[in-house]
Amino acid sequence: MPTEKQLGLIHVAKKKLGLDEETYLHILKEAGGVKSAKDLDNYGFEEVLAYLNRLGFRSTSSARHFGRRAGMASPSQIGLIRQLWAEWAGGEDPEKGLNAWLERSYHVSALRFLPADKAGKAITGLRAMLKRKTGEAA
Numbered sequence: 811m812p813t814e815k816q817l818g819l820i821h822v823a824k825k826k827l828g829l830d831e832e833t834y835l836h837i838l839k840e841a842g843g844v845k846s847a848k849d850l851d852n853y854g855f856e857e858v859l860a861y862l863n864r865l866g867f868r869s870t871s872s873a874r875h876f877g878r879r880a881g882m883a884s885p886s887q888i889g890l891i892r893q894l895w896a897e898w899a900g901g902e903d904p905e906k907g908l909n910a911w912l913e914r915s916y917h918v919s920a921l922r923f924l925p926a927d928k929a930g931k932a933i934t935g936l937r938a939m940l941k942r943k944t945g946e947a948a
Contacts, residue, residue: 811848812855820847820858823867837861883929888921891929894936898943 812820824834838844841861842854850858878884883891895908905921912918915935916928924932 812850823862883924887929898940
């Protein structure tokens with residue numbers, strides 16, 4: 811069963827894309843194999859969200875940034891790191907996983923504390939991880 815946040819995201823996507831009820835139900839059945847968003851499992855949620863993304867939906871939930879701060883990662887670096895992490899990991903709570911990876915790899919407890927010099931290294935590292943992941947799948 812999806813979380814309230816996940817259900818909300820699906821309904822926001824439905825509204826932003828201007829989907830009528832029939833089209834929305836078709837997407838749930840086609841991508842998630844269910845008649846109601848409440849019946850989705852994690853895999854079904856990801857499939858429905860991917861389908862909605864192919865239709866043009868872009869979530870603004872990850873658009874938040876911490877502004878320009880001297881010596882810290884820029885908003886564009888933060889956005890790129892979030893994007894690369896989402897491509898690599900996905901999952902239910904990507905921010906939590908990203909912060910755990912940053913702590914392990916760069917000894918920074920959260921993305922908001924990432925210095926600019928480590929941001930470049932994190933971007934390079936994430937790109938390498940994505941390259942390995944796509945290489946394994948091929």
